Amino acid sequence: MSSSTDQSGLSRRAMLGVVGGAGVAVGVAGASIAYGPQGTAHAADVDGPIEFYGEHQAGIVTPAQDRLHFAAFDLITESRDDLVALLRAWSEAAAQMTAGRPAGATGAVDGHPAAPPDDTGEALDLPPGGLTLTIGFGPSLFVDAEGRDRFGLADRKPEALAELPHFVGDALRPEISDGDLCVQACAYDPQVAVHAIRNLARIGFGKVSVRWSQLGFGRTSATSREQTTPRNMMGFKDGTNNLKAEDTALLGEHVWVPEGEGPAWMAGGSYVVTRRIRMTIETWDRTPLGEQETIIGRTKGSGAPLGGVKEFDELDFGKAGADGTPAIPMQAHVRLAHHSTTNGARMLRRGYNFTDGSDGLGRLDAGLFFIAYQRDPRTGFVPVQLNLASDVLNEYIRHVGSGLFACPPGVKGPGGFWGEGLFG
Secondary structure, three states: OOOOEOOOOOEHHHHHHHHHOOOEEEOOOOOEEEOOOOOOOOOOOOOOOOOOOOOOOOOOOOOOOOEEEEEEEEEOOOOHHHHHHHHHHHHHHHHHHHOOOOOOOOOOOOOOOOOOOOOOOOOOOOOOOOOEEEEEEOHHHOOOOOOOOOOOOHHHOOHHHOOOOOOOOEOOOHHHOOOOEEEEEEEOOHHHHHHHHHHHHHHOOOOEEEEEEEEEEEEOOOOOOOOOOOEOOOOOEOOOOOOOOOOHHHHHHHOOOOOOOOOHHHOOOEEEEEEEEEEOHHHHHOOOHHHHHHHHOEOOOOOOEOOOOOOOOOOOOOOEOOOOOEOOOOOOHHHHHOHHHOOOOOOEEOOEEEEEEEOOOOOEEEEEEEEEEEOOOOOOHHHHHHHHHHOHHHHHEEEEEEEEEEEOOOOOOOOOOOOHHHHO
């Protein structure tokens, strides 16, 4: 078709967004889609919008969508006013795009012919696709690598945003690590997610540059009990024991920052750790099935713990196998990562598989883009990762990228912006 609009002049994507703003959307198949609390749309609602405004940012406890475009940005301005203006513009565009509307007022086709469009257009005619956008602030936003307080924020840096220690298996590359800001775009349509990051980068021209980005597919964690457990690139179910959106009390204990803990602007927020984990796929693929299961601590087919029958059977670390040794070996991944062996540390994981072509030796550049939200990385990710030092799985993986970001609470309503409390 030559036109992206109907007879009323509204794009179908915009129409979906307008309807979605009332709390109910009509999908492309004409089905009615109902939504619950902010950021908790049902897992099957792949076409409709997810509310941008709310107490917490969407994209954290939201049921994990199928596609990811994650980007880290460096600020190329040193003006505090520029930074605030950027966050205002980004928040407004994010609210538009998550509702299925163009990023700007005139969109991709309705602006003046002599001016660049204020939306890039590749999402025209597409539904909202369950898009969520989640922002985070890196340590360098507060004090950069040269020790400069560019934006007058040094005294507002959370103690929980402390530098991560070096871990076994780290082979970190600076060019795909860290950043002043990050934005996580998740959606059920990869084009919707890419469109969102592309337009935020366009809006930020002259103020930010993309430091690195990562595309992901095939979520590697279930964040709702309505979702089936997915598989990672090693073929195993991943995230069986993950925290779920329905675990309200556990989320309050392990994911959300409470009032009075750290700076006031982070109350209701969370901290995200990202890790680009390269898997030596070819070596793993030549490993016998029994050895693979011993390394993980679960059966490859059903996902049941060794010594168990079904996927969600409790992990019984005291159970012996036929030879009298523990059914779940002492160095099995599931044992070393379990909260009973890490002083109670728990996180909400919502990672993704990635495949970025092949390297110069013909090996697949693939693995897991790990994403985990937590109340405090010092009591969440760090003790778990330290405990994994003796994990046999380390022979098959390398952590090549890393990021740590403070994710502020949600934007309360129109006129507000991401991280507003930081500048109050």
